[in-house]
Structures are given as structure tokens and as C-alpha cells.
Amino acid sequence: MRPVSSRHVSLRSGVYADSVRLMQVSRDVGARDGVTAVLVAMATPLNLELATGMGLAPDEPASPEQLLVAIAAADDAALAAAVAAVEAALAERQRSTASAQTVPARTVGAGLDALSEDGPALAIVSVPGPYAVAEAADAIAAGQSVLVFSDGVPVEHEVALKRAAHDAGVLVMGPDCGTAIVSGLALGFANVVRRGPVGLVAASGTGAQQVSCLLDMAGVGVSHVLGVGGRDLSEAVGGLATLDALAALDADPATERVLLVSKPPAPSVAARVAEVAGTLSVPVRSAALSAETPDLTAAVEALLGDLGVAVPAWPSRPGADEQARPGAVLKGLYSGGTLADEAMLLAAPVLGDVRSNTPLRPELDLGTDLAASGHVVVDFGDDALTVGRAHPMIDPTLRLEAIDRLAASGEPAVLLLDVVLGYGADPDPAGALVPALAAARARTTLPVVVALIGTEADPQGWSRQADALATAGAHVFASNAQATRHALDLLGAVR
Amino acid sequence: MxxxxxxxxxxxxxxxxxxxxxxxxxxxxxxxxxxDWRPPGFGDPADLAALVLDPRRATANRTAVERVLAAGSVLTDVRPAREVLGLADRTILHAGPPIAWADASGPLRGGLIGATLFEGWASTVEEAERLLAAGEIALDPCHHHSAVGPMAGVTSPSMWMWCLEDPVQGGRAYCNLNEGLGKVLRMGAFNDEVLTRLAWMRDVLGPVLAEAVRSMAEPLDAKAVLAQMLQMGDEGHNRNRAGSLMALRELSPAVVGLAESSGRATSDLAAVLRFIGGNEHFFLNLGMPTAKLAMDAARGVPGSTMVTVMSRNGTEFGIQTAGTGDRWFTGPAQTPVGLFLGDYGPDDANPDIGDSAIMETYGVGGFSMAAAPAIVRFVGGTVPDALATTERMYQLTLAENPAMAIPILGFRGSPTGIDVVSVARTGWLPQINTGMAGRVAGTGQVGAGLVQPPQECFEQALAALAEEARA
Structure with a gap:
């Protein structure tokens, strides 16, 4: 037994508290300094036995309706304080704090469960690639479509998700193609464009942004932009989401024409998609990039022709008055993969081989040497360059470093850039780019051409950004194809 | 499309x-x-992907849930374990996954010693310990016999068992009779008081209940009682006050009727009614087989990632899943956190023990804490804590059980059917309300509180389910 110098044992009638409350009081008082044992409990036989075991049995006979307060303490002062604490605790009315406490959803499934209202819903998933499949599968299981923004999603996950989505009658947008506009709501990277009759199915993020922005500049709006993922038209995925998106737009009353935008597709998949597109009631035009059809702007112009809309002069800003630089090389530093592809497809027939980290042919692969000499186009948005960092449309660091390195190298070059505006993108890309360009041009002769993808209604404003870039001497074009051709002109190349 | x-x-x-x-x-x-996304609490991303992409999983889990929700539970009989389980002489059932005497904790050892003395296989504690240590008394989990037992779960051939049946799917489940509170066998106590009570339960309580149950025109619907308990402030695991009184109400007329029909001494019948009325956990031993019936109905559904058993033997915590049959996934049992009787403290508490986590497996108990705000005070919590606990459990579970409605949540069904995949993804472990047995054999109950399973159980189950999904 513990050494005990002071004891208090009392029985009180007319006091009742439930056993849990009494256990709490016992525990709280027992935790006080100098208190060696406490039992505050109804005087049931069991509790009296406990008290006896603690050496704190009452002297008088007890009944179960009485409250037993039994305390042992190191000295009289501690004992008196403990008895007072018991009195206070028994007198205290428990404050009721009953109120609904919201537990945040930890998964997309729980989040969709918690949606209170019926009506259209979808999920956006931008968690790290290996975990995206579980969140996307939640949406499919809940009967909702999902935009997978994550990159680094294994292709076998993509195929399995898209098959499951097809069976469930929903759509998996993405992965690795963060663009969609659904009923006017811009998801991921997307621009503020007007509503209208053209539905886009895009196996390309920046390709869809280029096309939707040009249409907007021509006064034509979009019904929906369904980004199906950069790999959707590969052999491995086989156009699973493209076919479902085409079918959905075919059934959508707001969509009168469909434009299919894609990086260079696998030929067999492109053929299958074309075959299915031919069976739909809505007319489908392809803007899939290839050596034969290298130009998204041309595809938009053809669509405008279909609609009977005049092709406008695409906005541009003249840059510094510069002479052509025969013998210089093309340096395309892109944030958008499809725009990089388009630049390479347009440049290759004129310049010959263009090397890249996302090459048109495997033998043109740059490997890891992004600063290699010669004609080079780098896609900073490629998965390999976004591991552990934000997309270059948000984080310009790598590209600004590359510009600095190019200026320092002294290699005669023309610099071709894309700048993509809209939701999700850098709120002021020119803010970082203009000083970098000015510094580079102060150091060496470096003509700069910018493809500025956006609209006036974008948060960044096309004209504000264009004017700022032009001030730094850049030649600015709303069309990436026009920007690329202007760069080729500055290289003195014969088109 | x-x-x-x-x-x-x-x-x-x-x-x-x-x-x-x-x-x-x-x-x-x-x-x-x-x-509020965060990386999974555990599990190889490839295993998680294999499971979420397993085309069988959605259907399998739906099947498992449907069986759980469909299960009923009526009290059909009360019979000795020897007869109804075919329990051989010198065999004792216990809670949790399989365990040998050498690994058994104090309260389980205490219970086994007490049962050995009670059966007359030994006349002294030392002799009982020697028989048990020598392996001369066979030990087997209750769960291997369609049975469950609270705390130590110790069940020997002469003990009377509640016999419940699922009238929908035909399953059967069994549980011993609750002894009451304090120094009791299930908490590891085995003194004369315990053995005397067990003898009375064998000689008077069991036979009286057997005759009474057999005489009832309408069998007791244990599932209906459990459902009503949630409307009355019980959660069915640590708080069974309303349920026990309802059971008393249902059984009393039949018990009293035995005075005439069987010539039972009224003093015995009065003792039986006083015993039931004085034990606010009396219903627990009817609630547990009710949950067991439901969870056993979902046993053996290939591709299902639903948990069918959570159970502890005082040393290890074990779980089973619908997709992996009778295989146990185990980890070290944790020690509950809560409030203690008298001057017992955390050092006196044994690690988690009992089959009673079948209640949480079924979606009541800790999962329906919102229905029993009084329970949260076992850990010094608040009513919002109770609501939040149940809210969290909804994110671990596959379904809401409309039969088990929680009033304060707008009569939302209890969160039912723990999904191993959801446990991994949320990083939240199931919440269990439990009693605490003394660490030293013979002590009895020292408190009550809250506990969670060790994560290891779910890690192993996830890996095994993923392996099976790939095969």
C-alpha cells in the first residue's frame, strides 16, 4: 500500500451521477498533485469492495443509492483541495456541445457520397500518379465521370479505368491532358471562351486550348471540350475515351459539329476513330497532327469554312525589327506538348531533323541534354520533367534557366516559345518571362517568337500579355503555326 | 453514350x-x-490498384453487403455447449484468433483456469495450470465453431449457449450466457465467487432459460431488439442497458410461466429475473451472435474486400475477410484507452481481448457511437466526438444498414461492412468500444474504453486480397 497520511471517506444521499461521469471525476481528481487514491462512485457492493481494497471503506453501513467519496492524499491540504475538486466537479453542469461536426472526405468516393443535390457532377483527380487510379475508380463506381489531371499514371491503369468507365456509361478524361470545359465550366488548364456549337474531343491539352482560343477569336464558341488524355489515341489505349466522348457529343443537343484534336495518333487507332466518326450524325472534322496535316490553325480555318464563318486575321504583335539570321538554329522551348509537336512538324520539312525530348522519331531523342546544339524543341511539360514539380504553365523555372543558358552559349539561334494563358496557368507569365528575355537579348543577338495561347477574357488577358512580351522585343502570335513560320522566316529558311 | x-x-x-x-x-x-486527400495509410500502391481495378470487387462487395443486411436473428434455444457445439471433453473455446497457453495473456489464462476448475478437470489452480500448459486441454477459437464470446470468450462443454438462427439465410450462431460485471470469468477472474456463479448458471439459469425460450410462442427477435437499442442510447457493445431490459421484458412471462408448467421453484425464477435485471450487459451475449450471423452470411465471397471478423485473444488481434475465407490476419493487440475502476490504472490493463468487436464489424458498437453519446465519456470525449467517430466510420464502410438507424444522424443507417481498401486509403482504423480486463490472471474488470486494431492486420489482409485478385 502507498503511504497515506490523510483520508476522506463520506457517503452522501440524494446525489446521483451516472457511472461514467463518476469515473471521469475520479480520474480527474486522481491526477491532482498529492492525491494517492480516489474512488467517487455509487456505493454498490462492487464499489464498496473496491474501496475496501484501497483501504478506503466507509465506517457506516452504505446503500447503493448513496454516493461514496473516498480520497487518500499525502497531506491534509491536498486532501481538502481534492474534496473541494470533487464537490466542484459534481456541481458542474456538463456543457452540451452537441453539434454536427463535419468530417472531411478523405476519398473521392466519400466526397461524391456527400454531394447533397442531384444533378451533373464529376471528379477532378490530381493526386500523385500511382494513387490516381483509386480516386478515379471511386468516381466510376459512383456513376460519375472523372478528369484525371495526374501525370505518371501507368498506361495499364488508364486502360482499365477507361474500360470500366465505358461499361458504366461515364467518361475518363485524361490522364496527362488537363483540359476540359463542361457546359462552360473550365476544368484544369482551360481558357475563358464563349459557348457555342463546336464540341472538341482532345487527346491533347494545349492543342485543345489553341483550337478553342482561335475559335473564340473568330467568334465561334464551344459546347464542351472533352480532353481524353494524351495517350488515348495510342495503340495501348486504342481511343477508348475518344470513342465514348464522340458518342456523347453526338447525343448532345448543344453540339452541332465536332473537332477532334490530337497529337500524332497511332495510324490504326486514327483509322478506327475515323470509321466510327463517319457513322455519327454530328459532322466530325479531324485536327489530328501528322506530317501531312501539321497545322492546328489550318484545321480551325477549315472548320470555320464548314460553318460559313470568315477567317479573321489572327491577332499578333510585331516584335523588334530584326534581320533574318541564316545559319542560326531553332530553339523551341515549349510548355505545351502538342504545340511542340506542331512546331516540329512545321519546321522539319524546312530545317530537316529537329531533336527533342519528345521527338517525332525515336532517333531524334535528345536524351537528358536539353541544351544540345542544333535545331532543338523541348517540351517542358513532358512527364519526365514534371516529376516532383509543377507543370511549366505554373512554374517557369526550368524554362527560364534554359533561356539563360542559351544566351550564355553564344550559339546563333532563334528562340520560339509558347505562353499559355487561362485558368490554372501562371497568373502573369509575362511578368517572369519579360525580364528573362530582356536579359538574354542584352547579352546576345536572340530573336524571340512567342505563340501566346489565350483569349482576352482569360484572367491574364491576351492583349496585356502580348503587349508586355512585345515590349521585350518578342514577336507575338495567337497562332502557334504562325509563330513557328515566323521563326522559320527569321532563320532565313526557304519555305 | x-x-x-x-x-x-x-x-x-x-x-x-x-x-x-x-x-x-x-x-x-x-x-x-x-x-482532404492524403497518401494511403499503408499498402503497396500496386496492391491498391490491383484491388480497385479488380472487376469482381464491386459485385462481390455488393453481394457480401446484401447478405449482411438481409440476415435476421431469432433466439431458438438455450443448450449446453457440449450438445449444441459438439464440444468434446477437455476442450475449451476462447476469443480471438488461435493461441497456445504459452502465449495467452493473464485474463485468458484466468478464464481457462476457471473453466478447467469449473468442469472438474482439475481441483486446484496449480493442477489446472499444469494441464493447460501440458496441452492436455485443447484450445480452439469460438469463431471456428460459429460462436462468439465476450472478453476471454472462455466456453467449456458444461456452459449453456444462446442458440440463434438467421431465418432468412439459415445460419446459426452461438454465445455463452453473460455473468455480469466485476469479478467474472470472462474478465479472467476464477475465485470461488466466480465458480459458484458459474455453477448456478449451469444448474439453474441455463435450464430455466432453456425451458422458457422453448415455451415462447414468438421467439425473441434479437435483431429487432438491437435495432431498438440504437433508438434508446445504447450502441450495443459497451452500453447494453436498454437491450438488457428489453430482453428481460421479453423473457419474463415465459420464465414466470415455468412455475406452473414445470414446477420450477419460484425462488429460482426470482433469482433468474433478478440476475438478468441486475446485469446491464446481459443482452451483449445476444447481440454478438446476431452480428455473427450477419457476418458469417458474407463468408466466402471471392473478390470481396469486406471484413467479416475482428477479434482479439488478449495477445493478438485477428481479422478475416469475405474474400479470404477462414484465414486470419493478425497483429499485436493494443491496450485500450479509457477510464478505470477504483484505483486501477493503465498499467493494470491487459491488451485488447474478446470476440465482441463483431459488433463493430457489423456496424454497431464504436461505429454507431453517435447513437450513444454517453459512451464517449469513457475517454473524456464529447458528443461531437461521438458524431465525428461515426462520420469517419462511414468512410470505411461499404453500406448503411437501414435496420440499424442512428436517430441523431437523421436516422441514417449504421456504417456497415468495413472495406479493407478504404481503411488503407483513409488511413483511419476501425473504432472499437470495449471493456478492459486486468493484466494479471484473476483480477477481473479494471475499466472500459476505446481501442483500435493494429494496422498490421489490415496490411496483411490487403496484400493477401491483392495477391488473390491478381491470380
């Missing part, structure tokens, strides 16, 4: 991941709901 109504108007968005997209959606005035 119309994608449901996706293209019919601006969609509500549930967003998991980087917040830049949610911000721009809000700037457009969209209805955005951010997920």
Missing part, C-alpha cells in the same frame, strides 16, 4: 489533389467540394 447527365449543365465538382484547380473553379462560381 450520354455520360449520364454530365453535359446537361455545369457540374458540381469533387476535387482531390492540388488546390489550384479548385481555386479557379471557385473563381468561376462552381460548386466545388475538396477532398
Amino acid at each position: 450520354t455520360l449520364g447527365d454530365l453535359l446537361s449543365g455545369p457540374p458540381a465538382v469533387v476535387a482531390a489533389g492540388v488546390d489550384v484547380f479548385s481555386a479557379s473553379l471557385r473563381a468561376q462560381g462552381a460548386d466545388v467540394h475538396d477532398v
Whole structure:
């Protein structure tokens, strides 16, 4: 037994508290300094036995309706304080704090469960690639479509998700193609464009942004932009989401024409998609990039022709008055993969081989040497360059470093850039780019051409950004194809 | 293909991941709901992917849940374990996954010693310990015999068993009779008081209940009682006050009737009624087989990731899943956190013990804490804590059980059917309400509180389910 110098044992009638409350009081008082044992409990036989075991049995006979307060303490002062604490605790009315406490959803499934209202819903998933499949599968299981923004999603996950989505009658947008506009709501990277009759199915993020922005500049709006993922038209995925998106737009009353935008597709998949597109009631035009059809702007112009809309002069800003630089090389530093592809497809027939980290042919692969000499186009948005960092449309660091390195190298070059505006993108890309360009041009002769993808209604404003870039001497074009051709002109190349 | 109504108007968005997209959606005035996503608490991402992509899983889990929700539970009989379980002489059942005497904790050893003395296989504690240590008394989990037992779960051939049946799917489940509180066998006590009570239960309580139950025109519907308990402040695991009184109400007329029909001494009948009325956990031993019937109905559904058993033997915590049959996945039992009787403290508490976590497996107990706000005070919590606990459990479970409605949540069904995959993804472990037995054999109950399973159980189950999904 513990050494005990002071004891208090009392029985009180007319006091009742439930056993849990009494256990709490016992525990709280027992935790006080100098208190060696406490039992505050109804005087049931069991509790009296406990008290006896603690050496704190009452002297008088007890009944179960009485409250037993039994305390042992190191000295009289501690004992008196403990008895007072018991009195206070028994007198205290428990404050009721009953109120609904919201537990945040930890998964997309729980989040969709918690949606209170019926009506259209979808999920956006931008968690790290290996975990995206579980969140996307939640949406499919809940009967909702999902935009997978994550990159680094294994292709076998993509195929399995898209098959499951097809069976469930929903759509998996993405992965690795963060663009969609659904009923006017811009998801991921997307621009503020007007509503209208053209539905886009895009196996390309920046390709869809280029096309939707040009249409907007021509006064034509979009019904929906369904980004199906950069790999959707590969052999491995086989156009699973493209076919479902085409079918959905075919059934959508707001969509009168469909434009299919894609990086260079696998030929067999492109053929299958074309075959299915031919069976739909809505007319489908392809803007899939290839050596034969290298130009998204041309595809938009053809669509405008279909609609009977005049092709406008695409906005541009003249840059510094510069002479052509025969013998210089093309340096395309892109944030958008499809725009990089388009630049390479347009440049290759004129310049010959263009090397890249996302090459048109495997033998043109740059490997890891992004600063290699010669004609080079780098896609900073490629998965390999976004591991552990934000997309270059948000984080310009790598590209600004590359510009600095190019200026320092002294290699005669023309610099071709894309700048993509809209939701999700850098709120002021020119803010970082203009000083970098000015510094580079102060150091060496470096003509700069910018493809500025956006609209006036974008948060960044096309004209504000264009004017700022032009001030730094850049030649600015709303069309990436026009920007690329202007760069080729500055290289003195014969088109 | 119309994608449901996706293209019919601006969609509500549930967003998991980087917040830049949610911000721009809000700037457009969209209805955005951010997920508090974080990497899974455990599990190989490839295993999780294999399971979420397993085409069998959705259907299998639906089948498992349907069986759980469909299960009924009526009290059909009370019979000795020897007869009804075919329990051989010198065999004792216990709670939790399989365990040998050498690994058994104090309260389980205490219970086994007490049962050995009670059966007359030994006349002294030392002799009982020697027989048990020598392996001369066979030990087997209750769960291997369609049975469950609270705390130590010790069940020997002469003990009377509640016999319950699922009238829908035909399953049967069994549980011994509750001894009351304090110094009791299930808490590891085995003194004369315990043995005397067990003898009375064998000689008087069991036979009286057997005759009474057999004489009832309408069998007791244990599932209906459990459902009503949730309307009356019980959660069915640590708080069984309303349920025990309802059981008393149902059984009393039949018990009293035995005075005439069987010539039972009224003093015995009065003792039986006093015993039931004085034990606020009396119903627990009817609630547990009710949950067991439901969970056993979901046993053996290939591809299902639903947990069918959570159970502890005082040393290890074990779980089973619908997709992996009778295989146990075990980890070290944790020590509950809560309040203690008298001057017992945390050092006196044994690690988690008992089959009673079948209640949480079924979606009541800790999972329905919102129905029993009094329970949270076992850990010094608040009513919002109780609500939050149940809210969290909804994110671990596959279904809501409409039969087990929680009033304060607008009569939302209890969160039912733990999904191993959801446990991994949320990083939240199931919440269990439990009693605490003394660490030293013979002590009895020292407190009550809250506990969680060790994560290891779920890690192993996830890996095994993923392996099976790939095969």
C-alpha cells in the first residue's frame, strides 16, 4: 500500500451521477498533485469492495443509492483541495456541445457520397500518379465521370479505368491532358471562351486550348471540350475515351459539329476513330497532327469554312525589327506538348531533323541534354520533367534557366516559345518571362517568337500579355503555326 | 453514350489533389467540394490498384453487403455447449484468433483456469495450470465453431449457449450466457465467487432459460431488439442497458410461466429475473451472435474486400475477410484507452481481448457511437466526438444498414461492412468500444474504453486480397 497520511471517506444521499461521469471525476481528481487514491462512485457492493481494497471503506453501513467519496492524499491540504475538486466537479453542469461536426472526405468516393443535390457532377483527380487510379475508380463506381489531371499514371491503369468507365456509361478524361470545359465550366488548364456549337474531343491539352482560343477569336464558341488524355489515341489505349466522348457529343443537343484534336495518333487507332466518326450524325472534322496535316490553325480555318464563318486575321504583335539570321538554329522551348509537336512538324520539312525530348522519331531523342546544339524543341511539360514539380504553365523555372543558358552559349539561334494563358496557368507569365528575355537579348543577338495561347477574357488577358512580351522585343502570335513560320522566316529558311 | 447527365449543365465538382484547380473553379462560381486527400495509410500502391481495378470487387462487395443486411436473428434455444457445439471433453473455446497457453495473456489464462476448475478437470489452480500448459486441454477459437464470446470468450462443454438462427439465410450462431460485471470469468477472474456463479448458471439459469425460450410462442427477435437499442442510447457493445431490459421484458412471462408448467421453484425464477435485471450487459451475449450471423452470411465471397471478423485473444488481434475465407490476419493487440475502476490504472490493463468487436464489424458498437453519446465519456470525449467517430466510420464502410438507424444522424443507417481498401486509403482504423480486463490472471474488470486494431492486420489482409485478385 502507498503511504497515506490523510483520508476522506463520506457517503452522501440524494446525489446521483451516472457511472461514467463518476469515473471521469475520479480520474480527474486522481491526477491532482498529492492525491494517492480516489474512488467517487455509487456505493454498490462492487464499489464498496473496491474501496475496501484501497483501504478506503466507509465506517457506516452504505446503500447503493448513496454516493461514496473516498480520497487518500499525502497531506491534509491536498486532501481538502481534492474534496473541494470533487464537490466542484459534481456541481458542474456538463456543457452540451452537441453539434454536427463535419468530417472531411478523405476519398473521392466519400466526397461524391456527400454531394447533397442531384444533378451533373464529376471528379477532378490530381493526386500523385500511382494513387490516381483509386480516386478515379471511386468516381466510376459512383456513376460519375472523372478528369484525371495526374501525370505518371501507368498506361495499364488508364486502360482499365477507361474500360470500366465505358461499361458504366461515364467518361475518363485524361490522364496527362488537363483540359476540359463542361457546359462552360473550365476544368484544369482551360481558357475563358464563349459557348457555342463546336464540341472538341482532345487527346491533347494545349492543342485543345489553341483550337478553342482561335475559335473564340473568330467568334465561334464551344459546347464542351472533352480532353481524353494524351495517350488515348495510342495503340495501348486504342481511343477508348475518344470513342465514348464522340458518342456523347453526338447525343448532345448543344453540339452541332465536332473537332477532334490530337497529337500524332497511332495510324490504326486514327483509322478506327475515323470509321466510327463517319457513322455519327454530328459532322466530325479531324485536327489530328501528322506530317501531312501539321497545322492546328489550318484545321480551325477549315472548320470555320464548314460553318460559313470568315477567317479573321489572327491577332499578333510585331516584335523588334530584326534581320533574318541564316545559319542560326531553332530553339523551341515549349510548355505545351502538342504545340511542340506542331512546331516540329512545321519546321522539319524546312530545317530537316529537329531533336527533342519528345521527338517525332525515336532517333531524334535528345536524351537528358536539353541544351544540345542544333535545331532543338523541348517540351517542358513532358512527364519526365514534371516529376516532383509543377507543370511549366505554373512554374517557369526550368524554362527560364534554359533561356539563360542559351544566351550564355553564344550559339546563333532563334528562340520560339509558347505562353499559355487561362485558368490554372501562371497568373502573369509575362511578368517572369519579360525580364528573362530582356536579359538574354542584352547579352546576345536572340530573336524571340512567342505563340501566346489565350483569349482576352482569360484572367491574364491576351492583349496585356502580348503587349508586355512585345515590349521585350518578342514577336507575338495567337497562332502557334504562325509563330513557328515566323521563326522559320527569321532563320532565313526557304519555305 | 450520354455520360449520364454530365453535359446537361455545369457540374458540381469533387476535387482531390492540388488546390489550384479548385481555386479557379471557385473563381468561376462552381460548386466545388475538396477532398482532404492524403497518401494511403499503408499498402503497396500496386496492391491498391490491383484491388480497385479488380472487376469482381464491386459485385462481390455488393453481394457480401446484401447478405449482411438481409440476415435476421431469432433466439431458438438455450443448450449446453457440449450438445449444441459438439464440444468434446477437455476442450475449451476462447476469443480471438488461435493461441497456445504459452502465449495467452493473464485474463485468458484466468478464464481457462476457471473453466478447467469449473468442469472438474482439475481441483486446484496449480493442477489446472499444469494441464493447460501440458496441452492436455485443447484450445480452439469460438469463431471456428460459429460462436462468439465476450472478453476471454472462455466456453467449456458444461456452459449453456444462446442458440440463434438467421431465418432468412439459415445460419446459426452461438454465445455463452453473460455473468455480469466485476469479478467474472470472462474478465479472467476464477475465485470461488466466480465458480459458484458459474455453477448456478449451469444448474439453474441455463435450464430455466432453456425451458422458457422453448415455451415462447414468438421467439425473441434479437435483431429487432438491437435495432431498438440504437433508438434508446445504447450502441450495443459497451452500453447494453436498454437491450438488457428489453430482453428481460421479453423473457419474463415465459420464465414466470415455468412455475406452473414445470414446477420450477419460484425462488429460482426470482433469482433468474433478478440476475438478468441486475446485469446491464446481459443482452451483449445476444447481440454478438446476431452480428455473427450477419457476418458469417458474407463468408466466402471471392473478390470481396469486406471484413467479416475482428477479434482479439488478449495477445493478438485477428481479422478475416469475405474474400479470404477462414484465414486470419493478425497483429499485436493494443491496450485500450479509457477510464478505470477504483484505483486501477493503465498499467493494470491487459491488451485488447474478446470476440465482441463483431459488433463493430457489423456496424454497431464504436461505429454507431453517435447513437450513444454517453459512451464517449469513457475517454473524456464529447458528443461531437461521438458524431465525428461515426462520420469517419462511414468512410470505411461499404453500406448503411437501414435496420440499424442512428436517430441523431437523421436516422441514417449504421456504417456497415468495413472495406479493407478504404481503411488503407483513409488511413483511419476501425473504432472499437470495449471493456478492459486486468493484466494479471484473476483480477477481473479494471475499466472500459476505446481501442483500435493494429494496422498490421489490415496490411496483411490487403496484400493477401491483392495477391488473390491478381491470380
